Amino acid sequence: MLTEIITIGDEILIGQIVDTNSAYISKQLNQIGVQVYQITSIQDERQHILNALEDAKKRVDLVIVTGGLGPTKDDITKETFCEYFEDTLVENVEVLQNIKEIFAKYIKQEPLPANLKQAMVPSKAEVLQNPNGTAPGIWMEKDNTVFISMPGVPYEMKHILTKEVFPRIIKKYNRPHIYHKTLLTYGLGESAVAERIEDWENKLPKDIKLAYLPSLGRVRLRLSSKGKDKKALQKAVDEQMEKLNTLLEDIAVGFENETSIVERVASLLLQKKQTLSLAESCTGGSVVKEITAVPGASTYLRGSIVPYETSQKVSVLGVSQELIDKHTVVSAPVAEAMATQVAKLFKTDYAVATTGIAGPTKGDAIDEVGTVFIAIASPKGVVSQKFSFGNNRERVIIKATNKAFEMLLKEILKN
Amino acid sequence: MLTEIITIGDEILIGQIVDTNSAYISKQLNQIGVQVYQITSIQDERQHILNALEDAKKRVDLVIVTGGLGPTKDDITKETFCEYFEDTLVENVEVLQNIKEIFAKYIKQEPLPANLKQAMVPSKAEVLQNPNGTAPGIWMEKDNTVFISMPGVPYEMKHILTKEVFPRIIKKYNRPHIYHKTLLTYGLGESAVAERIEDWENKLPKDIKLAYLPSLGRVRLRLSSKGKDKKALQKAVDEQMEKLNTLLEDIAVGFENETSIVERVASLLLQKKQTLSLAESCTGGSVVKEITAVPGASTYLRGSIVPYETSQKVSVLGVSQELIDKHTVVSAPVAEAMATQVAKLFKTDYAVATTGIAGPTKGDAIDEVGTVFIAIASPKGVVSQKFSFGNNRERVIIKATNKAFEMLLKEILKN
Incomplete structure (x- = not known):
């Protein structure tokens, strides 16, 4: 089961902001056994969004879209979803209620027409409630691919992902377990590390993948594997990591996975x-x-x-x-x-x-x-x-x- | 003239690192009038890289690839470029010299075979020298699309981009000027701001684009435009920004573009x-x-x-x-x-x-x-x-x- 993340926003493509949502979503998805195949950042532009959705459908089973759901004119994700799914917008009572509550509680004003319009959702969509903001998430399906749209505001997105998206993914898909473990080393370059562990690397089981992550005086070594049997998987990776840790004893300072x-x-x-x-x-x-x-x-x-x-x-x-x-x-x-x-x-x-x-x-x-x-x-x-x-x-x-x-x-x- | 950035690395897709290179490259490209159409992050996997290169060729004129150029086995970008361009690797004397100098000066050891192998480049490639590291950048062309590959290490990439890539882009392409200006406001929500400036927004010239960027208590308003006449372009945007600044006088705290x-x-x-x-x-x-x-x-x-x-x-x-x-x-x-x-x-x-x-x-x-x-x-x-x-x-x-x-x-x- 493969996933693609699509982040929508000109601010990403002109370098005005760094897209941190994708890394967050990827990391969380890995925890529940979902592999991210590709991350694509595109413009707030109708045809570009339509192309990206169609291309992603050919590559993956699940497409997670963030951004472009705000109340202003430059936000066009919802309308473009409607076009892609040949659907129309209808008012959702629960979302409307949420918008009114947020305004009463935090903004202490009546919602503006632009805010109320955020209660309009595609009629074929399942709504993903967003208690932290006025734009709801939506879940739609086409040709066996699921498309999810969420706001780009990180703390709104994080809540919807965990509380609304994950339970539905866990229910719908059979997922393997994915396990990563990363060893931190200091003081030796990437190729010198590689030479030291060459024999071990050559004997590494095919289903365990090694990656070198060099940066500023340290090299991180990541082992990754996936499979159905969680315990066997962890045992196999942990055993290899133990060997690696011993080989690099003098430069290893601990594992990254659990804690920094x-x-x-x-x-x-x-x-x-x-x-x-x-x-x-x-x-x-x-x-x-x-x-x-x-x-x-x-x-x-x-x-x-x-x-x-x-x-x-x-x-x-x-x-x-x-x-x-x-x-x-x-x-x-x-x-x-x-x-x-x-x-x-x-x-x-x-x-x-x-x-x-x-x-x-x-x-x-x-x-x-x-x-x-x-x-x-x-x-x-x-x-x-x-x-x-x-x-x-x-x-x-x-x-x-x-x-x-x-x-x-x-x-x-x-x- | 459109550009796509492709960042290669499993570490991005499992959320182990945030891809900051793309934002940096996008911002710098905008300064010289090059528009980034899409950013794509993909796995260190042969077929995935080949697909991404081919897809990008259909979309844009210039493809900038970072990552996967290290000396270890998980780095396969160079070999995959060779396959895509039906080319073979040959030793580049200047790159070899640079590798030896770096080892003599900073590492004070003889380079390992894996390091020397980084002097191998595709025979059809133009080499982009990397004085800060052992992996060179390369510039190749196919069907009128330019493909650039650079290391993912940020400070190596930044040097190659500025010193090697930019002069070649400036020489090769006619580029418009791109101009962004962003007003910072504090204290009013996105939709309330939109309502205040609705009349002005409706009258905004078609070639000037407005974007709302809400975050943590502030809304940034960006005006963007591009064109051949740099002075006229800046004048048109600055005039609109002046009007906007006046409309939002009580909540505007300055412009973001120039200085933080x-x-x-x-x-x-x-x-x-x-x-x-x-x-x-x-x-x-x-x-x-x-x-x-x-x-x-x-x-x-x-x-x-x-x-x-x-x-x-x-x-x-x-x-x-x-x-x-x-x-x-x-x-x-x-x-x-x-x-x-x-x-x-x-x-x-x-x-x-x-x-x-x-x-x-x-x-x-x-x-x-x-x-x-x-x-x-x-x-x-x-x-x-x-x-x-x-x-x-x-x-x-x-x-x-x-x-x-x-x-x-x-x-x-x-x-």
Whole structure:
């Protein structure tokens, strides 16, 4: 059973927004054994939509369309569905009721005619209720292919997908189980990893697929398989993953599937009832941003300082000016002092500190652009490491942020 | 002249990564008058790639493919291009030289056989050099359609696109000018905006297209047009935008096209030689992250504190415990005190402070989830505002961050 996602909107094709809906839908569908064969982004244009629907019908069993359902004139998905299915629009009482309730509760005004028009749906459609917005989803069928249309607003789409679409898919289709597992490695290039695991890769069973995902100092290795017997499937992939993990023991830092490195740090700190503070200079808030994106961060994150100027490292953090004069501000002793001081200031078990030259210019630094020192203070003391992350500002910040989490995790696991 | 972007990679179709390359390429192409008709994401699978190339050839003049050019076995784009063009691979001396240089300079090892194999390119291809990586881009033609293949690694792709692809496109095709301008509005829903501007919209010239882009408390209104005469085109759109801006005067906050609100804040502070500090509670580093993403932030950003725990607001920021006891921690007086205190601590002209309940739970707060107070300290004093941003944690943080920049900009413009 194959699926195609079609996202409609000129804003995608002129690069004004990044289409994140498709990745979300794909990931969720995989969880219930539905494979996405293709993702297609098209314009808000009648003939283009008609062509895309017809092309998708030839390729797949299920077509999921998002976008173009708003109340304004540039939204034409519903009318075009009507044309494709040779149907007409009729008023749906439940949708009308929902629209009125939303306006009464949140907007505290009478709905406008354009809003009420959103209660019009194709007569042959099954309606997928959208309690978070005024545009309903619809489910229609043609020549054994199912077509679903949902609004493009992410949180409306997510609710309809989970609550309305999934139960219907599970009821209608026999689906295999799909299982992915991804190993995270740091420090070795894609081809060097490939060479190390060549013998193992050659012996990999045909129904297990290996993918290499290189990015910014790390390579992720994904094994994927699908089949009817969920347990046997997982066992086969887990066994291969175990072998792979052993082969790459020195560079593997864990699996991606279950939890990100940030979530692992979070769950360990919560479990151990320990606390964390941050002093981020060159990463400029990038580490704290990742941490506070995970709910519950307030339980273990006591505080964070971005001492962007050298003088702040002295006046706010209390790093000694002598130490900075002696070693320069981008140095191991200063990184370590920053970590120790911020841990003291916020009274925390752990602290992360970064100091470096993100670029594009060196400022008054002695080291090259891309030089970063990261220090971790823990109940056992303080450790630091020096890195050279190249001369691209964005990449330096991302790499330093990744590395900071990697070092922090290592220290937490030690204690 | 129409273009299709094809991104190859199972990681996109299982939702493991979000395809950001397509948005980048689309935006850049628009700048040189090239319209993207469709974006298609497909699997690392021979027949699927062949089908996608053939389908795209029927639709467009230029096909830009990214991904599947790595040195490992799961990368099959180059071989499939060879099959599609009935071609064979030959070694390219310049690419070989580049691979050897990259290994000598950055990896400080001899290239592996898999790396050297990346110097093999289809014999009919024009090579697009990639100084940032080992996989070259290629340019091939079939039945008057141009096919370009580039690596999927964003910073490698971006360099090839700008330095190798664009000069060739500009030389080969007559392109119109494409012009977009987007007005940002806050505080009114999509359909209410549409009703306000209905008369104007009905009179809009046929060659100017209006799009509504609603998201998180704001509606963006984009006007797009294309044509041969660049000046006339811009004049026509700018005139309509001027009318629109006047109609929506009370809710419009500026244009999106030129610079983001963060860049505007940055350039104003740089120009006025003024400084900024931050005390972010409920936004948890989201504001500082946006600021430090813009190069040059170190010139005006003196520091930032994320006082996630109430006690830190007292011990680190120096907000008085009495004030918190009297008004609760999520209140206008506390937000204002946070802004004043952090400005004092870091000796800055401006300070932004946020305090609120991002959710998902209320903790010991009295107010509802989504309640946020934002305060801005300026040389003229301190102002604050109360907001209700709903009960979705992610949305609360994004809305509060947007609003903080909006309020900060307003204060900077006043002074």
